[in-house]
Amino acid sequence: MKTSNKDIKIDFKHHQAAHCENGVTSNLLKYHNINLSEAMVFGLGSGLFFSYMPFIKLNGLPVISFRPWPGMIFNRVTKRLGVNIARFKFKDPASSMKALDDNLERGIPTGCLVGVYHLTYFPQPFRFHFNAHNIVVTGRENGEYIISDPIMEDIEHLTYKDLQRVRYAKGTYPPKGRMYHIESLPANYDLKEAIIKGIKKTSKDMLNIPVPLFGVKGIRYLARRLRKWPKKLGPKKASLYLGQMVRMLEEIGTGGAGFRFIYAAFLQESARELNQPWLEEVSVEMTDAGDKWREFALIAGRIFKNRTGATESYNAAADVLMDIADREKKIFMRLKQINS
Amino acid sequence: MKKKDLPQDNEGIHEGKFKDLCYVVDQDGNYVTAHSTGWSPKNTAMLQAWDVIHEKVEKIRNKVISGELSPIAYFMEKNMLDIKMLSQYTGIPKRKVKRHLKPVVFHDLDNETLEQYADAFDISVEEIKNTFSI
Numbered sequence: 001m002k003t004s005n006k007d008i009k010i011d012f013k014h015h016q017a018a019h020c021e022n023g024v025t026s027n028l029l030k031y032h033n034i035n036l037s038e039a040m041v042f043g044l045g046s047g048l049f050f051s052y053m054p055f056i057k058l059n060g061l062p063v064i065s066f067r068p069w070p071g072m073i074f075n076r077v078t079k080r081l082g083v084n085i086a087r088f089k090f091k092d093p094a095s096s097m098k099a100l101d102d103n104l105e106r107g108i109p110t111g112c113l114v115g116v117y118h119l120t121y122f123p124q125p126f127r128f129h130f131n132a133h134n135i136v137v138t139g140r141e142n143g144e145y146i147i148s149d150p151i152m153e154d155i156e157h158l159t160y161k162d163l164q165r166v167r168y169a170k171g172t173y174p175p176k177g178r179m180y181h182i183e184s185l186p187a188n189y190d191l192k193e194a195i196i197k198g199i200k201k202t203s204k205d206m207l208n209i210p211v212p213l214f215g216v217k218g219i220r221y222l223a224r225r226l227r228k229w230p231k232k233l234g235p236k237k238a239s240l241y242l243g244q245m246v247r248m249l250e251e252i253g254t255g256g257a258g259f260r261f262i263y264a265a266f267l268q269e270s271a272r273e274l275n276q277p278w279l280e281e282v283s284v285e286m287t288d289a290g291d292k293w294r295e296f297a298l299i300a301g302r303i304f305k306n307r308t309g310a311t312e313s314y315n316a317a318a319d320v321l322m323d324i325a326d327r328e329k330k331i332f333m334r335l336k337q338i339n340s
Numbered sequence: 341m342k343k344k345d346l347p348q349d350n351e352g353i354h355e356g357k358f359k360d361l362c363y364v365v366d367q368d369g370n371y372v373t374a375h376s377t378g379w380s381p382k383n384t385a386m387l388q389a390w391d392v393i394h395e396k397v398e399k400i401r402n403k404v405i406s407g408e409l410s411p412i413a414y415f416m417e418k419n420m421l422d423i424k425m426l427s428q429y430t431g432i433p434k435r436k437v438k439r440h441l442k443p444v445v446f447h448d449l450d451n452e453t454l455e456q457y458a459d460a461f462d463i464s465v466e467e468i469k470n471t472f473s474i
Contacts, residue, residue: 261341304388
């Protein structure tokens with residue numbers, strides 16, 4: 001099956017990240033000497049978002065998300081910097097592995113979209129059928145592929161069979177062997193311009209989408225619904241809904257508080273990059289909003305640990321969300337004014 | 341969140357395989373990254389999700405023992421698969437997978453078919469056959 005067993009090692013530096021898509025993007029750019037931090041990549045890619053879609057259910061639970069659609073961060077960052085990307089999708093597994101091997105022979109570190117359920121190096125409790133994970137394959141040694149997975153602290157390895165299996169994971173949004181790499185770099189790029197574009201887009205998404213499910217309006221909508229959960233759903237289901245929220249908010253990949261802390265780090269970096277000290281102040285406000293999200297998680301955690309369906313605890317959690325909505329509205333009203 | 345407040349509530353969920361990278365503020369107000377071994381509300385949320393899955397698996401297990409369903413149904417639930425996904429992983433048509441969930445049909449399955457299931461479940465044919473045999 002394999003084209004060759006020859007060892008290949010691309011000199012690729014692995015850096016752990018909070019989130020896989022940021023991490024892969026940042027690591028690939030760094031390989032090409034564009035040194036941007038994870039936080040910078042996240043901000044340039046307008047990675048912060050909020051959406052609550054109660055009518056779309058995943059495993060019987062409503063969809064709550066703190067980030068845009070998978071792939072958006074990577075697409076926006078590369079577009080805003082003028083980096084060209086080559087993308088591939090395959091009909092059959094063998095040709096996808098052949099194409100990956102060819103890439104490695106040519107010394108190209110290659111990003112792959114994979115499912116995490118069969119990711120052998122992942123801890124068991126994290127292995128759900130989630131198909132939007134990103135890794136970089138950086139070579140082959142002793143018959144195994146060398147994997148830079150941004151969630152992991154160190155380099156990992158996968159066999160041919162295991163790598164093929166995760167690239168062809170089944171279920172919702174199957175990756176179908178999708179892979180990508182950086183094809184060419186711009187002669188120069190305007191980081192300042194890209195930062196401003198990134199911030200403007202996030203502000204718009206958080207404030208101006210005319211549907212109440214998204215951004216600040218979405219947070220308020222969720223708060224209003226949440227007050228009714230214990231009555232409407234009963235204590236057990238209500239606590240499952242809350243648990244789902246906390247997982248989305250904190251589970252691997254957000255850097256804490258639904259990406260609010262990463263975004264605050266990005267604003268701090270941007271203040272210095274653009275020489276606009278007022279962004280430091282907004283960064284502090286964003287940190288405060290993140291702390292409030294953590295407070296929400298604490299209250300929620302107490303509710304589902306004790307399995308209490310007491311309306312007052314749900315009200316307390318909803319009150320925190322309303323406060324967060326006010327804070328984030330203020331933050332993005334300021335941020336949308338940004339100019340060079 | 342301040343760096344000194346970063347929780348280290350290790351409840352074994354990471355199996356020691358990695359620590360979470362978190363963004364925290366140091367004493368000078370600068371953002372830095374730091375490792376966390378876990379946070380209690382998040383651990384509880386994760387365990388709660390698994391409780392739900394384990395409950396479902398247990399239900400199916402009892403149905404296999406009582407002869408209502410075949411072992412395929414048990415391993416399908418255990419791997420959090422539905423008929424559609426199991427069909428995609430095995431290459432066996434959905435309509436057939438559905439039939440194979442019946443104990444009577446299951447008992448007549450040939451080794452080749454069992455092999456396809458075993459491969460999807462990452463176990464041996466013997467395990468499929470023997471897990472529920474007395």
